[in-house]
Amino acid sequence: MTGTSWTKVTGGAQGVGLGFRLEHAQRILEEEAVSPWFEVLADNFFVESGPRLAILDKLTERYPLAVHCVGLNLGGTDPLDREYLAQLKKLINRINPLWVSDHLCWTSFEGRRLNELMPLPFTQETIKHVAERIKRIQDALGRHILVENLSSYVSFEQNEMPEWEFLSQVAQEADCMILLDVNNIYVSARNAGFSSSEYVEGVTPDRVAQFHLAGFEEFDTHYLDTHGREVPDEVLELFEKTIERFGPRPTLIEWDSNLPPFETLKAQAVRAEQAMSRAMSRKSIPSAAE
Numbered sequence: 001m002t003g004t005s006w007t008k009v010t011g012g013a014q015g016v017g018l019g020f021r022l023e024h025a026q027r028i029l030e031e032e033a034v035s036p037w038f039e040v041l042a043d044n045f046f047v048e049s050g051p052r053l054a055i056l057d058k059l060t061e062r063y064p065l066a067v068h069c070v071g072l073n074l075g076g077t078d079p080l081d082r083e084y085l086a087q088l089k090k091l092i093n094r095i096n097p098l099w100v101s102d103h104l105c106w107t108s109f110e111g112r113r114l115n116e117l118m119p120l121p122f123t124q125e126t127i128k129h130v131a132e133r134i135k136r137i138q139d140a141l142g143r144h145i146l147v148e149n150l151s152s153y154v155s156f157e158q159n160e161m162p163e164w165e166f167l168s169q170v171a172q173e174a175d176c177m178i179l180l181d182v183n184n185i186y187v188s189a190r191n192a193g194f195s196s197s198e199y200v201e202g203v204t205p206d207r208v209a210q211f212h213l214a215g216f217e218e219f220d221t222h223y224l225d226t227h228g229r230e231v232p233d234e235v236l237e238l239f240e241k242t243i244e245r246f247g248p249r250p251t252l253i254e255w256d257s258n259l260p261p262f263e264t265l266k267a268q269a270v271r272a273e274q275a276m277s278r279a280m281s282r283k284s285i286p287s288a289a290e
């Protein structure tokens with residue numbers, strides 16, 4: 001790679017990280033510092049033993065890690081899944097990640113787990129309900145978590161506020177952090193017809209700890225968050241606005257379907273780093289002139 005030197009950062013991680021996929025394990029582990037940090041999907045490592053845990057241990061030795069979950073069911077009405085929490089806690093103890101995150105959604109009902117991230121109505125009642133559950137999860141894990149905004153395809157008549165207010169109020173009430181998915185903002189804004197810039201302007205800055213970037217597909221009736229292509233220019237543009245507002249935060253390139261060669265992911269990270277630098281140089285212009 002040219003232009004970027006990846007260095008392992010101890011005590012924190014900055015820059016643009018990549019999602020760890022077992023398909024890339026050999027490539028990632030055969031040389032040093034191929035990315036500043038990696039995100040691992042928690043549910044893939046809820047196993048007692050075997051080669052994938054051995055790979056995870058090697059990854060842990062070399063890189064700062066983030067753990068991303070899809071099963072905490074933050075907004076659900078089922079009791080908290082104690083087995084899931086126990087597995088997650090075990091994983092956290094094993095790899096000591098920098099961050100643990102899940103989505104602001106519900107994923108199971110009456111014990112039946114869905115394979116989808118389901119949306120919540122943006123009401124005061126929901127804020128109270130979700131914040132209470134997040135607090136109990138944080139108590140159980142002994143650490144703060146990050147909550148991520150969804151890409152949405154429906155909105156509720158009951159909504160009492162825009163999503164950015166809902167997200168900010170949940171974070172405040174639950175005392176948790178925010179993982180802002182810039183692609184999800186873009187997709188939801190196009191589907192629901194609101195302004196993605198207004199969203200970015202509306203989120204409380206002090207809780208935002210991480211960004212996600214990914215790609216979507218455009219259909220006749222809607223935009224779909226597919227995580228199966230490069231980050232589109234429109235999303236990168238919104239990312240620059242996001243950096244101008246919040247400053248640099250650790251950022252992840254998400255690419256889950258049609259997984260490309262590892263070098264393609266690295267190139268996406270370089271592109272995002274360049275966007276971050278452009279935004280920061282614009283951000284510094286007013287203060288330099290003062």
Ligand SMILES: [Fe+2]
Nearest residue numbers: 148181212254
């Ligand atoms: Fe995401």
